Amino acid sequence: MIHIEGFRKHFGKGAKRVPAVDGISMEARPGRVFGLLGPNGAGKTTTLRAVATLIQPDEGRIQVAGHDVVAEPHAVRSKLGFLTGATGLYDRLSAAETLDYFGRLQGMDPQRIKRRTRELAELLEMEPFLAQRVGTLSTGQKQKCSIARAALHEPEVIVLDEPTSGLDVIASAGVVAFIHRCAQEGRTVLFSTHIMSEAETLCHDLAFIHKGRIVESGTLDELEERHGSRNLNGIFLKVTGHGPQD
Secondary structure, eight states: OEEEEEEEEEESOGGGOEEEEEEEEEEEOTTOEEEEEOOTTSSHHHHHHHHTTSSOOSEEEEEETTEETTTOHHHHHHHEEEEOSOOOOOTTSBHHHHHHHHHHHTTOOHHHHHHHHHHHHHHTTOGGGTTSBGGGSOHHHHHHHHHHHHHTTOOSEEEEESTTTTOOHHHHHHHHHHHHHHHHTTOEEEEEESOHHHHHHHOSEEEEEETTEEEEEEOHHHHHHHHSOOOHHHHHHHHTTSSOOO
């Protein structure tokens, strides 16, 4: 459902031109959660933004649901829901009005918007604040509103950039439950995080990204077989040369 081959992206010009992502390849499949793991600045957000058609690759190819992100960006966007750190919610709209507005942008009819709003409000426990203006919501409530907005049109692919960043334990649990639900419904979920314990709970497939390159990948079972451990923190430190070596 998401196929990335030889993706490269540089920023800056001349002598200051540096690689943000340096030739990564990966595949995320339906009904599974793929975790892109690594520290801040590793290239996670750049990769996810390229998948979401917000930036174009310098080299390589990215396909979403069989559509090329450069040649067919509108087709990709119709299949994809994207959550990034800069969500840009409108403070003066209520949570319900926000979902209605973005549903109409997606070409959804009013009855379908209402149905999906009810479903997502129940799943993400949004009922108590649906009528509140976004500007009055807590960080966790805004994040839930942003996730609902990304999933409103029932996309086949959900891309989440650090979805639990800045959230408390209760709000994070709600987001984790939502990700599980998406995979159970057969959707492809690609998300980035630097919280390894979160990835251990959520992911079917993982890739460690470090300095713009994938340094290790596989399922938890495959990683355990190769490294003798399911401790993702330890494995990441090992493969990046910051931990004990065999």
